[in-house]
Amino acid sequence: MRIWQGIFKKRSMRLGLLALAALTASGAADPAVAGENLADIARSVDLVWMLLGGFLVFWMQAGFALVESGFTRAKNAVNIIAKNLMDFALGCPFYFIIGYGLMFGADKLGLIGTSNFALNGVTDMWDIGFFFFQAMFAATAATIVSGAMAERTQFKAYLFYTVFISAFIYPVVGHWIWGGGWLAEKGFLDFAGSTVVHSVGGWAALTGAIFLGPRIGKYTPDGRSKAIPGHNIPLAALGVFILWFGWFGFNGGSTIAATNWNISLVLVTTTLAAAAGTCGALFYSWIRFGKPDIAMALNGALAGLVSITAPAYDVSAVSSLIIGLIGGVLVVAAVEFIDKVLHVDDPVGAVSVHAVCGVWGTIALGLFAESQYGNGVSGLFFGGGLSQLLVQLEGIIVVAVWTIAASAAVFTVAKYLIGLRASREEELKGLDITEHGQEAYAGFEIFSNE
Template structure:
């Protein structure tokens, strides 16, 4: 009974915070405010998921470095996004938010939600560049991607820019967040070059196993959980009844992404590889992020499954064909599947689902809508790819020519934890092998 009373009081407290402007209580507005802030917290918690996945998929000697990059890209991104990133995206500066009005109070919550998304785009890059990037170089880059590269794309699509005016749909960020992070990761990893020992003298890739698969699995579950706020929160309204549909679609795509990746890698290599299966779940989540509010649950199953298959072949393509060393598969999961999910809007969108979530009357190619929406989605994918690749290249190239992008060979072989941070991720532990 005490727990029930406490829960009721907690709910009433949420509903009463900041909602009695001039003595008037607006319960709907209150619920919207609470929902967007809970969603912002869920998306922020995804930073922990990325940190666990990236550190688990890399070697123990670089654990501290990976964790520090995930911590600092959100810290630096928060400051940069406050100073000018949000203004670029939405044309309104946080310094102008008015706490004496409901609109001003909503702006504070909206900033926090959007900041959590910006942090996600930045942290995607760290995984692909893991184990050989100078820490100061990464710090310099993360401010640019959050404050400029990401924010400009956000302006185009979510801030009423030219792609939004053409009818481009990216409900929760397959392109705005994930493709931006994925394509930036591709450029960074390309300019860095592969880790020492990744390729043999004939150019064939050699596996460099991650040191802690349980940690990576924990990160995958955290990301899956956080994605319910990522996609569901993008309604920006707790009173929007489509939240349940959106979260259902999100979960189904993750599930079929994991299943399809497992089956594909099992058939291809003879073993149900755990790391690829985890990436399959993440690929399904990335793919459904753009269309989650405009497609049916059945379509979500298909979109996620295709994403799971794509990620297996994409990882192999970047690894073996392009010789881009991506320790965690970030390019394939976020860049490639971000593009796939965005195009899926133009294929699978159905008006009854789009109307239910407030996205308008839109049908994709497979549901009688013709090729128009698919063409708009393709234009957005190509435009964002071009913008991100060019700007990321310029920033990484400048960093490489000034402070330097990659650590020395000896530092890389010894591990970045000791040389860059003066500590180990697993101090006082020693691994012994027996024959």
């Protein structure tokens, strides 16, 4: 380790001397001028890092598409892909026109932004890059909903809803927490979006699943839950690996600065929590069901990632293992509870992963934060008392109420204006043929298990 440190120091010294020589040669021998040039270089590096993070978050759209299509039946794979495609293709322009201004515009009473709609008045290139990065996050919040509503939602109704979450529901929460709104003023912390992105998507997913009701054949007349297996676990696994990789941009990019060396901590806590979440879900499902359930383990990886998204910047590596492990166990318990007790049909476990673990991750910051990291706050377990935890809990409750109420309003309008649920015939045949006139696997005969 010391050898590598020595090499790194020597290499850094050489780079520094080369940079100084270049500045001097360009007429920047004046220390003040040299300082300005170095500041410009640092800002450029920060911009590139933020854009790279945005690229990785965009790549997560592919991960969501593969996870959701793999965990659902073959007769609905085209429909799932179409929804994930249009989440981004519709959500991004509407976030540009309306959402970004509501989220990051000039504050009005701590509730909404009131400027920068369609980037009007935004001329600084760094700010334009920041919009790009944030637009990728808005698309992520929207795409979470499609998994819970899979296999029985009319395509036009889903398009109607995804516009509202990208343009209005998500940005309002984003302003409260990231845009200088009232929750930010109270000290609520959510580094990369356990609440802002994942809980918003998760609560909206829960609302949509309740409005739709379960898939045909999901529950017996006496209320017992029947498993409806996904058609392609390898596809879902590839999606999880893509999401895990993309999360390095989701969390790491949220430093918004390559010159912020806390990136190292964020990436370590992200990786460890994901690994621990995988182990927690695998071993708990093994104990609970008698077999190591790989589908649960895949969701466990995502559970660990969602759980660490809020506290990644503020907790130690050891704490991240605990947070991820608990998230992995929670997701298995939540999937079973939501399915068998609440009788809410969530084909991919989106509510368990994003809402339940989003809440857990937000609480975890109030428990495990240490003042030596990130924002300089301490949670309950490290001498900070209850103050941060109580703020976190307040934010969780308010965001849940807002998202559920706003989503319910949109789904109600969709239900009576254009129709929400596919017909029985369409659902039995599969939405690929009935909605799109296409098959994901042309040439293969797809059987329904009803």
